[in-house]
Amino acid sequence: MAPSPIVDIHTHVYPTTYLALLRSRTEVPYLLDLPDKLAPPRLIILPSDDDLALPAHQRGRPIDSSYSSINQKIDFMKTHDITTSVVSLANPWLDFLSPEEGPQWAEKVNNELEDICSTSLKCLYAFATLPPSAPASRIVGEIHRLSLLPHIRGIILGTTGLSKGLDDHGLEPIWSALESAKLLIFLHPHYGLPSSVYGPRASEYGHVLPLSLGFPMETTVAFTRMWLSGVFDRHPKLKVLIAHAGGTVPFLSGRIDSCVQHERHFPENEGGKRGPKRGLKEVLRENVWLDAVVYSPTGVRAAVEVVGKERVLFGTDHPFFPPLEEGAEEWMSMGTNVHAVKEAFGDDEQAAAKVLGGNAIELLGLDVASDG
């Protein structure tokens, strides 16, 4: 029997168009080339990275070729037996562009993503990127255009939406367009939490606090606001894939719902429940998918319990979290997440296989049959 396909739905790339855009800028985010041409350029991605007191090679983070090279992406896939990857632009996407610049760059970047996929012999698909600062009609136009591109299966979206968060009524036409186009929303963090929460010693822990806690907490707040504002009541067919196994949504869903049921602000509905008409449990089971990028069997099990085993999808977060050891071929982040899925399901190897690949193939209609 052929081994089951493995599909990676959380894997990032900075296409060359996008790197050129970042290179042309002098304000955050921007790409800083170093005098040493062999050293990778630095991505100044957060205001805190833009520290002119530091030498250039210590500012921001190095962006080596693994962030843009499709060959390296495919090598990574081969090394780790990944059949198909659904690539997405890494943060900060196009959030920082002006309303005038946004639409043209979205079209360029999305076209490059489509080109990459269409020349990749069926091993790549993509989530595209919207220009959030553009007028709603332009964003809706790009969604319609994307729905005709053969390898685009959804869009990646930051937690700020059009700038005011995902409970912003200004998003209504965007939600409607995505719902009609049946494009999946891949909800992904970028902004983290205000650095004050990490305390005066945060820098001693490198990026651990913002990456391990800030990202999932940002995601959880964003999705909860989206639900509380009634988006899923108004758009019952909207499909959202939440990054990093939902941030912390699976673990906190009971507490969130309990707080709503104890909050006078929300009047009782007909069924005696408070809050949005479609309760959190229902929305999690009908509108939400979660990736399995959570690095523990406990996390995978919690994710499966709240959305169902057919709605959890394997991912790697490549090329982030590379091995620190020189020359290491196998990525620990891959191994940890594969192991977490297998361990979470124990004897139910079929369910594990579906999370590793089958669920994504069905949900996104990926053509992997004639591959390899």
Added chain:
Amino acid sequence: MAPSPIVDIHTHVYPTTYLALLRSRTEVPYLLDLPDKLAPPRLIILPSDDDLALPAHQRGRPIDSSYSSINQKIDFMKTHDITTSVVSLANPWLDFLSPEEGPQWAEKVNNELEDICSTSLKCLYAFATLPPSAPASRIVGEIHRLSLLPHIRGIILGTTGLSKGLDDHGLEPIWSALESAKLLIFLHPHYGLPSSVYGPRASEYGHVLPLSLGFPMETTVAFTRMWLSGVFDRHPKLKVLIAHAGGTVPFLSGRIDSCVQHERHFPENEGGKRGPKRGLKEVLRENVWLDAVVYSPTGVRAAVEVVGKERVLFGTDHPFFPPLEEGAEEWMSMGTNVHAVKEAFGDDEQAAAKVLGGNAIELLGLDVASDG
């Protein structure tokens, strides 16, 4: 067979001494009596509550007699078949006092807690309160004094510690004293997250976002900083009970550890691992207990998976989250958490019974045998 005892280890009280202290103040936190003597006073607990543009009866939150009446606590216990409660002062504890005021108020409040318990016919024990602004020697002195009080089983501690968080080296003598005195630390949130993360529409959701998300996220950051700074390497016998099932620690523990293993900032230890010598998994299984105040079987299961079934302890968070319906006897928050524990364990009724009571009795050495 007599039903198994139920022990509530997360249940709060404002002793009369403490209410008098709050009533004597005019700065946050303070207690504001209303002209209508029948209306409960308002607790102005957060700077955002101190809004002089609002009429007095809309500022802060009402503090009715359920927050201070021991009779009502015991009535609640009887209604819900709770054998024993381990009460703790509700936030913001004594965090706001000056170094001069702190120690005397700690002694007064803790003595009142001890008195309440000693006159309660074995149905009450307490977690005491430290004066965090006091000189370390005074705090250590209070810890020694507490260790001699017969009904004190630990101390409740906010996430700011002495003011700089739980990774502050200034806490070293406190950790040592708590470790020697074998007093449990009940780590509890109060400060939440900066309100900017909730966005411009937050007030439309009442207290849902800060209570359901801010509290657990604050707790998770605090505990992670404590672990990262090596507290458990230096104090291997320290015992920490983390509120609300660890905030989100059980769900994020895999991600936290993965981020540490991918962070160059931490050199490799002898065993090839990075980060504190005692890894997160080990600390969770040897130094950490979690309450079961998580409102879902998924949350309880995740808690049990990371610390072990003998280290999860039932709690209610009484008198917070009262029923919104007039005259309701049964509290939904109690029912939800009991159901979550029973559902999490399925047929293993013995393990569920231990979480509901037996684990707390063993851990804290509670005398419940001759009760009721």
